[in-house]
Amino acid sequence: MDNSCHNIVEMCAIVKRFPGVLANASIDFDLRQGEIHSLLGENGAGKTTLMNILYGLYEPDSGDVFVRNAPVKFSSARDAIANGLGMVHQHFMLVSTFTVAENMILGQPSPRGPLIESLQDVYGRIEQASETYNMKVDPRAEVWSLSVGEQQRVEILKALYRGAEILILDEPTAILTPHEADDLMLILKRLAKAGKTIVFISHKLREVLEISDRITVLRDGKLVDTVAASQANQQSLACMMVGREVLLSTSKTPAHPGESRLNIQDLKVRNDRNLLAVDGVNLEVRSGEILGIAGVAGNGQAELEEAIVGLRRVESGKVEVCSVDITNASPGQVGEAGLAHIPSDRYQRGLLQDFNVAENLVLERFSKPPFTRHGLLNWNEIFLHARDLVASFDVRTPTVQTLAGKLSGGNAQKMILARELVRKPKVLLAAQPTRGLDVSAIEFIHARLLEQRDQGAAILLFSTELDEILALSDRIAVMYCGEIIGLLTADQADVNQLGLMMGGSLAAVSSSTTQAGMQ
């Protein structure tokens, strides 16, 4: 604990347990004033837990926290805010029906007692802060109408408005295009120069190296090391993160695409606000290839995914699976046509937490033989089937009668994968298949997807992780504002170019279309 007079924050031997998991195992962490310090680790390493403790949302089971050399015990976010801490969470903590101004003053005492303070005053202060930190926000706008990037700026401004000197950002670039991410980096560097201290939680090696002064790596809840960014590289960090040598790029055999399996023609779909989220999409996926759809979340991918599988109404256009028209068919009919679906939201769509693993594994076929015979469910068959799948897909579960809600994210996803792949689908729609999973689960799922492809399945992959798209896809399409604005083959793909397209830059489209041609 040297340099203690420079350390604006010190966390010593922090331990935090949740039922079934030790999230933080005696972690030491310190912050120097004015630095940008990254917390690096895989999903589930304990980074967010540690910062939630610092921000007062959790209390540690044991360990001490010091802010400006004074010991502190935060029992709520209010205490942390009072001590100059601010946090921008991965999922925004904004009330979407309130205006920006109302979100800013939420929880703050008002100078007019019970009455909300004069909104004019608030607008003025927000505009001033907006100027000072060079982040443009409209205080009168209702949050639901703002873009994701704008909402993030509101979140950052909110923390600064409340007097944060120490800013914690949790996976802030997860929902940004590469170029918006660059803009964010500039903002953060500026803030650091102005004396703010920044904690940057991430699992992305490139960003962390680019922006940090120091990097702390966590793995499985334990502290691995704290290093200076200047003395680290991607390989060393990856090794620390995972604990073994990691192949930073997977190799795959070249694709041998066959006949057209999935055909989407001029599809138009409306979102919940009745706006056109999918605006004339044309796509074709052939057997034996993976078509990856890149793009920042919120550009219509979710609506496109739902429309294809029958969970959202198609306004106009056509969807065909192996020449069978499934436009506006029910999910059951879509399944009959040979399309399997790994949904982007595991718990909202993919599995029933109250049902056990065996039941979840027959979720789509329970009423068909051999699982139903003479009108009654055949539990023997169901359990047998489950045991088979659990073994071949390495789903770690105590028994097949364990409730699915008890499985870890990775095992839950493997269970869903097992269920979909055992149907030997002609087309597989995989949406965010590795969101929130640890590296070994990611490797497993990527391997199985490639395997399916090699066996002739046509795979449509939606992912916000550009690395995943690049690793798996044979062809890449970029989705922006409900349209496919670029379509390239994998060898033509270039991260920069893709990034530009994901941000809607049309210059990139014209240069790539002359190369690839829309096919």
Added chain:
Amino acid sequence: MTVREQKPRIIPLKLISAGAPVLGGLLGLLIGAFLIWVSGANPFEAYLVMFKGAFGGQRQITETLLKTCPILLIGLGMTVAFRARVWNIGGEGQYFMGALMGGLVALYLSGLPQPILWICLLLGGVLGGMLWALIPAFFKIRFGMSEIISTLMLNYIATLFVIYLTRGPLQEPGGVLPTSAQFNPVTQLPTLFGTRVHLGVLLAFVLVPLVYVLLWKTPLGFRLRAVGSRASVAQYAGINVNRAILTAMVISGGLAGMAGIIEVLMTHTRLKGSISGGYGFSAILVALLGRMNPIGVAIASVFFAALIIGAETMHVLYGLPPQLADAIQAVIILSVLAVDAWSRMRSEK
């Protein structure tokens, strides 16, 4: 890691919570004892009287079984509905409409030969309840209307409608009271072994394993439970959620309607406004106390029937208002809810 909401589970899994009904029952009886004491009677004596009133002899046991019949029937229906997360609290109304439709059969078709007559009577009851349940189902599917409110409103409407009919078009010719003509004795359901225990009671208990099989051994039951667990996932899996909701409502309505006609035939032998002792609401509590499991529901039904009869006895002997049973029942359920929720919270800690 996110700060995330979680849908509460109605069916917790730990053994502690398996003991919750017993704990709840004890707490309820304790508070009931307090209420009795406050009213000037001796709780021990009162409970003894209550127990003897319900189980003290063959006649008493018969009465208890007879009272269990409607509660169990409606309770089983509630179980099916609640498992699909369809909050059908219109048991009262569906009971009345079943009584009405079956009652019409009794009044006008009593000429049919006996076995066929009984089948028609029961079918009439089931149909009446089903049709009445179809209305809120339709509103929910078409308009997204909360079934809690619509079924409740239909309770009031059904009761008033039956009162109107028995005061007007269906009134006993030459009578003054709001009641229909007495049913022809041929409509009486057969009784067992010379006791007063009738076919309806048997039917109710036979339905216990049948509902169990329905929920856990048939595809339909799988569908209903899936929809009740998380409708969005059920939809993804290809289950027609609207059809499942409709089925759940119709089954529970039918069972409530059956309870209605059985009671009206055997206990009242005529249609009138006062044919229910709030069985529809007791049935809801019974479904909850029985953890929405048919066997638990059966046990809970007997218990609640005993409570009601016991309270009636106490009314006669001590002048305690019979609503004592309602109060005790409600306290029991609240205690069970509290213990359940508490044990769930502990397991998540």
Added chain:
Amino acid sequence: MNWALVFQWGFLVALLTAGIRLAVPVILATLGEIITEQAGVLNLGLEGIMAVGGLAGFSAAYLLENGLLTGTNSELPAWLGLIAGMLAGALMGALMAFLSVTLRAEQVISGITLVLLGVGLSDYLYGKGLSSMTIRVTGMQVHPIPILSRIPLIGDILFNHTPPVYLTFFLVAFVWWLLFKTTWGLKFRSVGENPSAADTSGISVEATRYAAVILGAALVGLGGAVLTVVQLKLYREGIMAGRGWIAVALVIFARWKPNRALIGALLFGVAYSLQYRIQALDQVNRGVETIPYEFLLMLPYILTIVALLRRVSRSDKPAELGLPYIKGSR
């Protein structure tokens, strides 16, 4: 029946005046539930809370009138009865808050059970305590507001009422002001719309929800007390006759805004009022029934269903209504 009688000013004025009066218990209950639901808690126990509030209010007023305060200012027992009703409501609210917020039990079930508890307890205690004879309380007098009540027609309809009616007008505006113009209102609504956001802004979600549920239930209890103490001046089994449930429906109809709740409740008040008046007219006509009495009684319940026929848009409803808040589960 002579329908021409209906379309006379006298009849309409009487109808609307009574309509406002009869709407008051429902408005109060609806206002209370709006506060509760804006904070994200679904309290379905209104029917039971109104029953408890009604009994508490009535008993307090009766006992005071015939005990401590015999012979004094004739309206004080009634006012104290109303306060008793509020307190009883608040107590039931505390129970609901404990179940829903602290224990995180399923709110729909807790609410329905609370109804059965409230109605069962009230009917039992009344049956045991006070039902020996038909007892009444004095209630309150009509206090016409000077000057305003002289305005032709409107004066009679709006300004010729007992104090609780004026109180209710005030409360509609007050609740609106509370929810939309104060920091507390901002807290309530944030906790119902996005409790995580409130939590990370330093607001205690638990405490805020407790406050909203208890405050809301107090208003509901007040509604019950107004019915028994001021309007009907008696209590009997099942006196609430579904008003609590109608209030639950009205919250949806009002799209969770106090001003719309007023309109909805007034409609119900007029429906109740119409019941009585048509009956009265029939009596005049030598008891020949135009519309069967039972169908008149059905009117509020049918109206409730009709009121809910419109699909609720997701943006009107508090986003987290009915869902317990669990801090950061994995």
